[in-house]
Amino acid sequence: xxxxxxxxxxxxxxxxxxxxxxxxxxxxxxxxxxxxxxxxxxxxxxxxxxxxxxxxxxxxxxxxxxxxxxxxxxxxxxxxxxxxxxxxxxxxxxxxxxxxxxxxxxxxxxxxxxxxxxxxxxxxxxxxxxxxxxxxxxxxxxxxxxxxxxxxxxxxxxxxxxxxxxxxxxxxxxxxxxxxxxxxxxxxxxxxxxxxxxxxxxxxxxxxxxxxxxxxxxxxxxxx
Amino acid sequence: xxxxxxxxxxxxxxxxxxxxxxxxxxxxxxxxxxxxxxxxxxxxxxxxxxxxxxxxxxxxxxxxxxxxxxxxxxxxxxxxxxxxxxxxxxxxxxxxxxxxxxxxxxxxxxxxxxxxxxxxxxxxxxxxxxxxxxxxxxxxxxxxxxxxxxxxxxxxxxxxxxxxxxxxxxxxxxxxxxxxxxxxxxxxxxxxxxxxxxxxxxxxxxxxxxxxxxxxxxxxxxxxxxxxxxxxxxxxxxxxxxxxxxxxxxxxxxxxxxxxxxxxxxxxxxxxxxxxxxxxxxxxxxxxxxxxxxxxxx
Numbered sequence: 001x002x003x004x005x006x007x008x009x010x011x012x013x014x015x016x017x018x019x020x021x022x023x024x025x026x027x028x029x030x031x032x033x034x035x036x037x038x039x040x041x042x043x044x045x046x047x048x049x050x051x052x053x054x055x056x057x058x059x060x061x062x063x064x065x066x067x068x069x070x071x072x073x074x075x076x077x078x079x080x081x082x083x084x085x086x087x088x089x090x091x092x093x094x095x096x097x098x099x100x101x102x103x104x105x106x107x108x109x110x111x112x113x114x115x116x117x118x119x120x121x122x123x124x125x126x127x128x129x130x131x132x133x134x135x136x137x138x139x140x141x142x143x144x145x146x147x148x149x150x151x152x153x154x155x156x157x158x159x160x161x162x163x164x165x166x167x168x169x170x171x172x173x174x175x176x177x178x179x180x181x182x183x184x185x186x187x188x189x190x191x192x193x194x195x196x197x198x199x200x201x202x203x204x205x206x207x208x209x210x211x212x213x214x215x216x217x218x219x220x221x222x223x224x
Numbered sequence: 225x226x227x228x229x230x231x232x233x234x235x236x237x238x239x240x241x242x243x244x245x246x247x248x249x250x251x252x253x254x255x256x257x258x259x260x261x262x263x264x265x266x267x268x269x270x271x272x273x274x275x276x277x278x279x280x281x282x283x284x285x286x287x288x289x290x291x292x293x294x295x296x297x298x299x300x301x302x303x304x305x306x307x308x309x310x311x312x313x314x315x316x317x318x319x320x321x322x323x324x325x326x327x328x329x330x331x332x333x334x335x336x337x338x339x340x341x342x343x344x345x346x347x348x349x350x351x352x353x354x355x356x357x358x359x360x361x362x363x364x365x366x367x368x369x370x371x372x373x374x375x376x377x378x379x380x381x382x383x384x385x386x387x388x389x390x391x392x393x394x395x396x397x398x399x400x401x402x403x404x405x406x407x408x409x410x411x412x413x414x415x416x417x418x419x420x421x422x423x424x425x426x427x428x429x430x431x432x433x434x435x436x437x438x439x440x441x442x443x444x445x446x447x448x449x450x451x452x453x454x455x456x457x458x459x460x461x462x463x464x465x466x467x468x469x470x471x472x473x474x475x476x477x478x479x480x481x482x483x484x485x486x487x488x489x490x491x492x493x494x495x496x497x498x499x500x501x502x503x504x505x506x507x508x509x510x511x512x513x514x515x516x517x518x519x520x521x522x
Contacts, residue, residue, distance in 0.1 A: 002297060005297075005328070008324075008327055008328060012324060015316075015320075016313060016315060016316065072311055072314070073309050073310060073311040074310075074311050074312065074313055076277075076305075076307055076309060076310040076311070077310050077311065077312060077313075077364075079275075079277050080275065080277075080300065080303070080305035080307075080310070081300060081328055082297045082298070082299075082300040082301040082328065083297055083300070084296060084297045087297065221278065221279040222272075222277075222278045222279070223277045223278070224272055224277045224278065
């Protein structure tokens, strides 16, 4: 693996999407600001905005770096460079994850900070927030993998749809797991074995999705 | 073996509606091959296999000593590739692209890149989306040439260019030919462009290579003989006839094996040779394709 080439390709995507990353950060910070007002209606509005910002950021990054690359025929330019399919796959996955992790990490930590301060008010929501935040990461990885393998707008939109529906189902399901639901109303963090198991399952799903992306890419015979 | 830049041996690739069939050719280092075919003949598929971007179903491909597609990363370090369907990033400037390519290719020649900027009348700070099609092709060519490749692969680079831009691109390519070490594969359906820069010609049609030889061999051996036959005389037997045109007593024979001795052979049968016409590469290509499609002996 030519790591130097992978790094150059990641930096290239980072440069081309720098304004989109900044815009998602700005949108996320505004959402957090709305949540921080303390009003219940504002809390719901801010939460919806925050989730929307993260989903749109993941979908936009995946779509622009892979689907648009094929659609606008810049893929031929990139594939003419001294890279192998493995290096291209690694560069695209890493670039997408790193670009998404910037707003995701900032906004996840921001959300947890809002719940943690002032202490004792909404700290019970922190495990649920953490689990849902990682679920958004799972959903983004699915979109990235589908966009990478298919390079198709239709399939990527399908993946966005599946990821979004799954996010709502998982949210509903997690909120109704007795041990987690019990702690959500509390004023302290209650991290339960069920929460640990769910978190582990989410990270395992991420590993499976990314591994599958490499598996299917390795079997491609036509790159243009 | 070592002085072959490109070697295809029995390469096949099957698609649902198209098959590239048993392609074999060699491109010696320092030579310039014109790859001519109609749209959909298989030029781009062959070039994509050469670049490692499409995997062949059968056969072996070696480029600059590397087996393709397995060793494509190493091979592409010495290849400059420009294709008609290749685009640069619209939101970035040409200067950014130059810096991007410079960071990858150790042999990037900055003074040459700057001289090409002037020659092609390009502005480095201009964004790609603000360039015309001709300027975009020139920008892509600049990025390919300034990396000092040992092999330059050009897939229909002049398609869609206006006559002035086409002239500029071809002129620059002819200047590049001064470098004897560089090998060029130039694909086009425009035979005039290919004729100007190539020293070897390969014709491809319907996924098969139908002819391949030095350009001069094609131009020397292909002729049209305009005859006048005496009443009731049969057509003289001329070797390598690929097409019989004209009518009745005024036949026009197209041959791919012309030799001056043919003229006396024709005259000995009573025919009068009115004219022996040279053929352009385009006429040779069309006659070659038509005779192959009609299944005539060549």
